[in-house]
Amino acid sequence: MTQSNPFSLAGKVALVTGANTGLGQGIAIAMAQAGADIVAVGRSSANDTEREVAALGRKLHSVYADLERSHEAERIVAQAIDAAGRVDILVNNAGLIRRADALVFTESDWDAALDVNLKTPFFLAQAVAQQLVKVGRPGKVINIASMLSFQGGIRTASYTASKSGLAGITKLLANEWASKGINVNAIAPGYFETNNTSALRSDEQRSKDILARIPAARWGSPADLGGAAVFLASAASDYIHGTILPVDGGWLAR
Template identity: 45%
Template structure:
C-alpha cells in the first residue's frame, strides 16, 4: 500500500501513521527515509531553502517518529525506528551547509530518542549511507569531476547501490538487532575510515 504525504507537515505525517495503523492493524517499523538536498554555496543559501531542507530532513523525522512511537507505546509491543543519517552527519562537503546541518541534527535526534524509548522496547537507530546511486545523486554522479571527487573518498572503489542500504535496514529492523540501540551503521564503502 502506498500513500502520498508531505512528511514535513504535521497533519499529513500523523494522518499517514493513523492510516497505516487503520489499514493494517499495526505499525511495527518506521523508516524515516525521505530527504532532499540542494548544492548551494553558503553565501547564497536563501532562508526558504534552509527551512525546506531542515523541515524535510530533520523535522519530518521528529513528526513521523513521534506519531509512530505514540502508537507503538500504546500497543506495548515495542518497535523499530530507523533514520537515514548519512556520513554527512559527520563529515561536511562544500555547498551543503544546510544538508549536513540537517543530517547532523538527525544523528543526535536518533541518539536522544533511542535513550527515551528504550524502556518501551522501541529501537531507534540510523544508517549512514555514503554515495549511493539514486535519483538524489544522479546529477552529481553524471558530472565526471564531481563523481571523481566523491569516489576518491571510497576505498571500496564503487558507488553504493540502494540494495546495500536496504540490506542494512533489514538487519536493523529485524529481531536480530533487538540489542542494537542508538547506533549508526555506516554503509559507505569505507569513506569514514579512509
C-alpha cells in the same frame, strides 16, 4: 525474543517514506524479502515498488503525504494502521537536498530541507512510538542519516544541518525509548546512485574524486542498503540502541 530466524520480519509492517524510488525502494524490497508488509509514504506513485513487493508475496499500501508538512504525521500513521493493521517499523528515508554556496543560501532552501529531513522524521517517530506504547508493543525506528552527519560537506548547508541533527535526535530518542522496547538507530549511506547524487555523478571530476576515496571503488546501489535495514528492523538488533551505522563502501575508513 527468540525465534528460529532472528532476521525474519514475518508478521511485521514497515512504514517507509520515499519508498517509490532509490534507497527507500531498495529498503522496502529488502524488508518484503524478509517477510514484512510495506506502507509506502510520499507524494509520488509507488507502483514500481508495489510490483516488486507483490512478486515477493507481500502487500504494499500507499499513503499520500507531503513530507514538508510535519503536522500530517499523526494522520499518516493513523492511515497506515487503518490500511495495514499495525506499524512495527518506521524508516525515515525521504530526503531533500538543496545546493548553493553558504554566502547565498536562501531561507526557503534552508526550511525545505530541515522540514523534510529532520522535523517530519521526528514527528513521524513520535506518532509511531505513541501507538506502540499505547498497545504495549516493541518496535523499530530507523532514520536515514548521511556521511554529512559526520562531515561538513560543501554547498549543502541545510542538508548538513538536518542530517547532523537527525544523528543527534536518533541518540536522544534511543535514550528515551529503549526502556519502552523501541529501538531507534540510523543508517548513514555513503555515495549511492540516487536522484540526490545525479549532479555529483554527472560532474566527471567530482565523481572521479569521490570514487578515488571509496575503498570499494564503486558507487553504492540501493540494494546495498537492504541488509543493514533488515538487520536494524529485526530481532537480531534488539540490544542495539542509538547507533549510526555507516554503509559507505569504506568511505569513512579512508
